[in-house]
Amino acid sequence: MADQKKNVTEPAERLSYEEARAELASVVERLEAGGTSLEDSLALWERGERLAAICQRWLDGARERIEAARPAAGS
Structure with a gap:
């Protein structure tokens, strides 16, 4: 869970294209899998945006x- 919070708050502007794309793919997979709370889903959606x-x-x-x-x- 600590990693999840770290990913949500990490300064995204420092990410390379490849890093951002890979993390975006991971966010999409997690959202598609479901099973997260509404609050976690919203945080993932915002991170994806x-x-x-x-x-x-x-x-x-x-x-x-x-x-x-x-x-x-x-x-």
Whole structure:
């Protein structure tokens, strides 16, 4: 249970894309499995939302880098 609380409160901004994606997959599995209290389910959902936002920021950043490199590749 201590690990669960640690995962919920860990500063997510420091996670790599791969770490955030893996933890998000774990959160989804736990929510789909059920068997948690309403409070725990809500905490997992909120954590999942934060993790999804982190993944999206990483993907947006990668897209920007690719778009910025395209004109340079054509030169």
